[in-house]
Structures are given as C-alpha cells and as structure tokens.
Amino acid sequence: MSTEQPKTAPSAQEHTFPPPTVAYTAQHFNGSYPPPGPPGAYPPYFAYPPPPEGTNGENGQNGAPPGPQYMMFPPPPPGMVFAYNPTQGPGFNAPPTPQSLPALRPKRKQVKMACTNCAAACKRCDEHRPCERCTKYGVADTCKDGQRKERKKGIKRGPYKRKNKGGPNDSPSYGDRDAEAPAGGEWATPTPGGTAAAIQAVAHQFPPSEGYYPMFYPPHGQYIPPPPEGQPGQEGSHGNGQPPMMPYYIHPGSYPPGTYPPYPHFSMYPPGGPPPQQPPHPNSHPPPIQAIETVDPKAPKTINGNNAVENGDVKKRPRTSKGAESKAKKAKGTRATRVKDGDATGENEVEGE
C-alpha cells in the first residue's frame, strides 16, 4: 500500500472490531445477515494487514500472503470494499473479480474565497456576491471577498519520503479517494439497494483501521446459532463457498510463525470467550428493517478511523460574550487570520478596524 499515514498498522491479533451498533440489515443480505445475537457478538468484517513490502502474494508461504479465502487479494482498491471474497488475482485464477464499491464518501467542496462575513462566522459561503448567507442576514452590503495572503517562500524542508506509487505490489490505502481505477476499467458501481451497497454502508459504519482492509462475508450460508454458554464456539471454514458464511473471529496465537499473514483460526467467538448472553431464538422474526443510505453525507468524521475526540474528552471552549450574526451587526476581523502553529517566523495580525 501507499499513500499517507505514517501510522503503524496493528497486527491481526491486535485488531479490535468496532462495536456493531448495527444498521446493516437482513434484507440487504438475503435475510441471513447479520446473524442474530447480542450486540458485539459478531464482528462485521474481517480485517487483515496488507502484504508486506516486496511480497507478491503468490502462495501464502513465508512472507507472502495466503490465498483469497484468507487474504483480501488483490487488495481492495482505495476507498473500496469488496462485496465478496476475491477470487482472482496474481497467483490464482477463478471467476471474475468481485464487485467493488466506490469511495465511501465524497469530498467536501469549498469555495475558493469566502466572503469576509462568512469567513468570520466560519460558515459556508458561495460564489455569488452578495452571497446567499449575507443576503439572508441582511448584510449584503458588506459581502466582500477577503484577501488570501501569499504563501511564504524560501522555507527549507527536510528530505521527502518516497511514497512509491504504482509499484507492482502497491495498493492504495483503504479510503483513498484519489486513487485511480486499475488498468482496464472503472470500479464497479454497486446496485442501489443491493448487497454491495449494503456492504458499503456497513463499511461506512465500521471503517477499518489504517492499513487494514474490510472483508465481508456474504450470507450464503445459514445462520448457525451459538452453542450454549460456556461451550466453545463452532469453528468455521470457508473458501469453498460453503456455509457458514458469516462473521467469525480471528483467534490469535494460532498462527504458524514465519508466515504472513498468519493463517487465521476462525471462531464464532472472540478470543475472550463467548458473548455474555444468549441471542434470541434464531427462528424468531427478524427485526424491523431500516433503510440505509449508500452514501451518508454526514457520518462521523474521518474515514480512516483516526482523529476525532479520543476518549470522550470534552474540552471546554472559552466563550466570548455577545455576538451578532442575525442582524446587520458587525462582522469583525476575519478569524481566517488564525494561526494554528505559532512557530513560523512570519507573523500575522488582524487587519484591524
């Protein structure tokens, strides 16, 4: 893979599944996905680290990724998610590629230059003058373009790190919206309302950690209820299109050393043991289906699962008193002059008034 993020991808063992606060629905998975059970009982997907640099994934032996049934290979294109197990790629052949899905989210567009009022208010502007917002607030007369200051030149930088684009084993990071389609065509577009679209929605809810790719299992199999509490979960195998095709946990510690990625050991239950409670009777009626958007315009920030508020840490914001937006009050100095990092030599000032 390439592209951004200097972060270290967690190992398969370390990977934790996001909590399935499910919104993916049975109807999108032909009625058998997700399997019934308490929240958190099943991971929504499997994730594996990408193949190490310099390997080509031919046989799954030392240093190379294993076959398609275990490894997403070829790795999913950026911002894409495979709807099914890939069945084709270097080192193996089978029916055509699985369906891939377009980037999860469109980029936010912004105007080249916001008017001073909008900039001060940190609100969306448009290219009209007066802009819509100023008109709405009755300050059309003060709707003017701000002035973008010139970037400073002559600043020395350290060496650039190569990002190795287009190498034979290069595959972009999941969520990379800028990646190009592979030679020979475009990314497939999911049928709205179809399984692929549903999976896309799932991917949206559970973005994989950096360096990981999501892998979803289609509901070809039937649901196999978990064994009674205290009993070990049934091991699952797949790859031949056989059931059960449902989420299983990857068990750590069962990897042959020296292989990559380690052939995982599947279980219905997480390494910690079976889920605390029994699911409702599997034959009971499925829960009500809610519609899921293929592309949610406002989902939690970031697609790559970094950033955001760390631990529910809420930080207080100092308040300035009174302000006026709603009327033809006063639009002050542009907040756009805020300087985030105060280490630059250049200084800037609010241009008074």
Place this chain on the structure above:
DNA sequence: GTCTTCGGAACATAAATTTA
C-alpha cells in the same frame, strides 16, 4: 428549543523536493 461562536478536520494548492 434556536441561535451564535469557534475548535479543528477537511480542503486547496503553492512551494520544496525528487525524478525523468
């Protein structure tokens, strides 16, 4: 509840660096 304010993620893109 509505409205304003603003922290900081997301964007856009020029400058610096590397490569052809």
Place this chain on the structure above:
DNA sequence: AAATTTATGTTCCGAAGACG
C-alpha cells in the same frame, strides 16, 4: 522539464455555549 511530496493558509462542519 515534470512528477511527487509536504506545508501553509483556508473553508466550514458540527457541536458547545448563550440565551429565551
């Protein structure tokens, strides 16, 4: 020269405060 990476300055999302 072009291609690529990085940094800088910006926009504006979304949620915290203010305020009935």
